[in-house]
Amino acid sequence: MVFETTGGAIAFLLARVLLGGMLAFTGINHFMQTDQMSGYAELKGVPAPTLSVVASGVMLVFGGLSLILGFYPVIGAGALATFLIVATPKMHDFWNAPEDQQQSEMTAFLKNVGLLGGVLIVLALGGTTWPYALDMGLF
Template sequence: MDIVVLIGRIVFVALFLNSALGHLTQTHAMAGYARSKGVPFPEASVPLSGILMALGAASVVLGVWPDLGALLLVAFLVPTALLMHPFWKETDPATRQNEMVHFMKDLSLAGASFMLFGLFAIAGGEVGLTITAPLFDQH
């Protein structure tokens, strides 16, 4: 089962690694978009969120304190859902629906990240194919 968990971790973090790369290489354009959504300090928020995603994803996929990495992803996803996809503010039905899809996607990924946190915290080093034990190991 260790290999199944590893494959799941690899597939799971692909989105975050790709997004982190965009945040760190297209900072100006993404900051403009974040500014249009009312995100505070977009010039700082975009690269910082890119770093948060990169660290969280690398931690999960490599198995270096993967429980902490999962929490870093939650710390990125929940504010992103609330700040970038406030569908309740939209009046155009198509825009509202699109923002709701992105909001729900971010919340679902946050839920999956919480589950990964729990998996690593409960199973500890038994998950296997990790470099370190979880930081919040329950064993």
């Protein structure tokens, strides 16, 4: 079993809080800065930029909270993975950015790739019973 020790269970809880909290906070930022983010999304060619910013904010908040709480974690992690797979190459296309913006776009791109890795680990563990969770199961 993955969580045989208390230390392992606590480490997994801490990882869930850190990963989920960061992603949920990012989603809240989508609501606090909708106008600015919509303008940037429009520049990147995102269709319905305001709706896209709000919808992605919902995905991030729901997904982040689902990881923290263990509440439908596979659905939450699936929402997060979908967001990261779609948004990362669209919003942080460093290969198309002007030279003075390439480094910051590459950093954002790589951050999202790392976050996607963490979310995929959560998906891989989704079928197990999580310690310190609401334990709502797969779906």
